[in-house]
Amino acid sequence: MDDFDQYRAEMNEKLLGSGHLGIKRFFALDTQAYEDGTLDKKTKELMGLTASIVLRCDDCITYHIKQCVGCGVTRAEFMDAFNVALVVGGSITIPHLRRAVDKLDQVLENGN
């Protein structure tokens, strides 16, 4: 587990450990939303990645890059997805795409 995954795991535990039922249920919905359904997991993860880029959330982008790699998304498919997000979200997304392509290379090379 890299630093990102570890911090993510520890703080999720803090949030869930608070015992707030609403937060706990939201986290369950979040996990279930990307599972194979009428649309398959790969398509949903690509949708989650696009949403994360246009909403400009680096941690969300990192998370969905890892999930997409796990679903077999190729580098060329990532670039095609980045392009859709760039056109929809505009140049304001470019700093996030720079960090995204950096992270993508790390994940493809090191598995993390």
Add this chain to the structure above:
Amino acid sequence: MDDFDQYRAEMNEKLLGSGHLGIKRFFALDTQAYEDGTLDKKTKELMGLTASIVLRCDDCITYHIKQCVGCGVTRAEFMDAFNVALVVGGSITIPHLRRAVDKLDQVLENGN
């Protein structure tokens, strides 16, 4: 052509008719972004729909619903896409999802 498509077409013409090369080129990029590439058109339209919902743009949602229907996206697949957008974007997207499901029914019934 319904009112939405007509207004869209007329105003796009005004924007492009201004002769600004940058705007013209942007519109070309926008069209090309959703064409079959490494990812297919259907997947890209679903990504565009998700982005439009989390960014809460009714006209963009209407446009991508029509494109998705043209790509054969089923009602159940739309619901699965709406769910991903709802979880990512939160309850603030709900008024847009209400209008989206209304529009979806019109498009599925009338083809527009």
Add this chain to the structure above:
Amino acid sequence: MDDFDQYRAEMNEKLLGSGHLGIKRFFALDTQAYEDGTLDKKTKELMGLTASIVLRCDDCITYHIKQCVGCGVTRAEFMDAFNVALVVGGSITIPHLRRAVDKLDQVLENGN
């Protein structure tokens, strides 16, 4: 029921009638989030109103104005809440505040 409430009810039914479990559960979480808990309903509705203004969603503002009126929020308290949202969200929220104060007067006068 006014037009807003009727459209809202009908379209919510369409969304829920689709049978998507994730959407159904999200709607339940949304309702529960504003119920009396450690924080009381009035405080939570004021928080929901503020969030709706800074995120600039007219329908969400209308909904929370009605809920706040139901919780006994006074006109002076609304103005104090509008002021916090205006300072946080900036002048871009002003068109929404114009519609909010218009709606507030309607709700206070007609109960809807």
Add this chain to the structure above:
Amino acid sequence: MDDFDQYRAEMNEKLLGSGHLGIKRFFALDTQAYEDGTLDKKTKELMGLTASIVLRCDDCITYHIKQCVGCGVTRAEFMDAFNVALVVGGSITIPHLRRAVDKLDQVLENGN
């Protein structure tokens, strides 16, 4: 005065008529921000227009279009400004640019 200006004036009066000092002072700051200063009014109105487009607020766009026309901004300058906003904000701004170019023509033709 057209309908837009009239509703704007009446609701601003309601907001200011509430007697909330914070809201009143914010409105004063908002007016002063666009007055000739180190940067001139025309430049500031173009900045306000750009900000309104990327934040996607139709009423704010309409307001700044009118102000810009009053400052002598030409149609070609508007197109150049729309292009910057389009590149920064992405295709999600296009529906707003369609309404903007429509409004611009009305203001240039009718003065309103």
Add this chain to the structure above:
Amino acid sequence: MDDFDQYRAEMNEKLLGSGHLGIKRFFALDTQAYEDGTLDKKTKELMGLTASIVLRCDDCITYHIKQCVGCGVTRAEFMDAFNVALVVGGSITIPHLRRAVDKLDQVLENGN
């Protein structure tokens, strides 16, 4: 004073030291917005916290957490506020909530 507060104080001084009257007056409005009024400071700080989470600004979240702790907001009340913000703003707020719960523990333990 921790690093956050020190940087904040120094840079606020730079902004205010520029002598721009508009900026100075905005900062005054910002401070006054959260003072006891028709709504009390605690309610307003909770509204500011919610707005900061749904707008996803870490520094603003940190600031309002400290203010809320100063107003006696309990850990359980924070969780209830986090839940409202999570439902309104969606999963895109989760990385900010992870940092928020981390910061909250630091403030509750160290007073900073």
Add this chain to the structure above:
Amino acid sequence: MDDFDQYRAEMNEKLLGSGHLGIKRFFALDTQAYEDGTLDKKTKELMGLTASIVLRCDDCITYHIKQCVGCGVTRAEFMDAFNVALVVGGSITIPHLRRAVDKLDQVLENGN
């Protein structure tokens, strides 16, 4: 070249090196949008700066500060631009303005 510029250059190269034609063309449009046209480069960079502040993107703000300094924008003009952005975007932009004024001083003193 400082760290910011170096990372920016390297990652832009990665994005462009992917060979995706859409991304490459978008980057060209982005560069061209700020060149002297009907509006001059200085005005456009000020518009880009304002858009970056209200959309709250630190890297974009840093980039446009450097470009504006290159166009001869003075400290007083920056403050006037910051004020417009602050009024439009609200207090949520303040943490970004703190980092902006810090960066501005570095650029004015060290040329980077």
